[in-house]
Amino acid sequence: MLNRQTIENPVEVEGIALHSGGRVRLRLVPAGPGTGVVFVRTDRGDAEIPAKLEFQAPSFYSTVLRNGEESVGTVEHLMAAVSALLVDDLRIELDGPEVPILDGSARPFVELIRSAGFREHAATRDYLTLTRPIVLHEEEKRIAAYPGREFRVTYAIDFDHPLLGHQELSVSLWDTHAFAEKLAPARTFTFERDVEALRGRGLALGGSLDNAIVLGEDGILNEQELRYPDEFVRHKILDLTGDLSLVGRAVRAHVVAYRAGHDLHLRLARAILQARDSWYLAPWSEEAPRRGATAQA
Numbered sequence: 439m440l441n442r443q444t445i446e447n448p449v450e451v452e453g454i455a456l457h458s459g460g461r462v463r464l465r466l467v468p469a470g471p472g473t474g475v476v477f478v479r480t481d482r483g484d485a486e487i488p489a490k491l492e493f494q495a496p497s498f499y500s501t502v503l504r505n506g507e508e509s510v511g512t513v514e515h516l517m518a519a520v521s522a523l524l525v526d527d528l529r530i531e532l533d534g535p536e537v538p539i540l541d542g543s544a545r546p547f548v549e550l551i552r553s554a555g556f557r558e559h560a561a562t563r564d565y566l567t568l569t570r571p572i573v574l575h576e577e578e579k580r581i582a583a584y585p586g587r588e589f590r591v592t593y594a595i596d597f598d599h600p601l602l603g604h605q606e607l608s609v610s611l612w613d614t615h616a617f618a619e620k621l622a623p624a625r626t627f628t629f630e631r632d633v634e635a636l637r638g639r640g641l642a643l644g645g646s647l648d649n650a651i652v653l654g655e656d657g658i659l660n661e662q663e664l665r666y667p668d669e670f671v672r673h674k675i676l677d678l679t680g681d682l683s684l685v686g687r688a689v690r691a692h693v694v695a696y697r698a699g700h701d702l703h704l705r706l707a708r709a710i711l712q713a714r715d716s717w718y719l720a721p722w723s724e725e726a727p728r729r730g731a732t733a734q735a
């Protein structure tokens with residue numbers, strides 16, 4: 439568990455792209471130590487797009503990576519599963535512009551990765567260990583990362599809607615089973631009133647009640663029940679996990695978010711990487727974070 443990992447065997451799945459509406463085949467392929475996570479557009483001459491913050495491109499409603507002319511969208515649910523299951527090195531092949539949305543959660547990705555099996559590399563994993571707090575806000579929205587022994591997320595949402603209202607949850611993502619059981623099944627959600635606006639902008643063309651919870655005025659339009667009473671805040675933690683993974687390192691920190699979203703998640707990831715005096719890289723140890731330890735590249 440403390441060494442870098444890849445998957446044992448290639449695995450694949452096919453599904454609908456949420457925004458473009460087309461079918462996409464996703465294939466996960468083992469990669470050598472130090473590769474990191476790299477998306478590969480097999481329909482675009484095997485163009486490579488590393489899953490790192492420096493390749494993150496501005497977008498609405500999902501997280502997009504771009505390398506020159508080539509891009510890949512809706513990466514956050516897959517990236518949440520990859521990082522939470524501690525897969526450090528992986529090739530992600532796609533024959534279209536987006537990761538398939540599948541059921542709108544990360545559960546199918548967890549199942550896919552587990553079905554591939556894990557292979558440990560000889561190289562140890564370096565953890566980005568935070569030693570000083572990093573705090574950001576934007577109007578009423580807040581996000582912060584505090585030094586912590588493990589990776590923990592505390593999240594609160596507050597929507598003016600009878601089903602959502604205030605939901606809060608704190609989860610340690612240190613245990614890979616916690617992600618698989620508590621967070622991965624939580625589906626993405628949207629408001630009925632926003633769906634037409636999204637479609638007007640050419641987005642959510644593949645969206646349906648099969649891959650998102652759609653909220654009407656006073657309930658959900660889906661026939662299935664919620665997977666958890668607080669499925670919404672669980673999905674927000676899932677999104678945050680995926681967005682923060684673009685730091686490119688396993689993180690030891692306690693992240694606290696209030697009414698945040700992709701934009702603020704990604705700003706936090708960027709602020710962490712830029713605050714070079716506020717973290718160090720080291721293999722896992724039981725020790726608490728040490729102030730004054732030197733940052734490395």
Ligand SMILES: [Zn+2]
Binds near residue numbers: 514
């Ligand atoms: Zn999401």
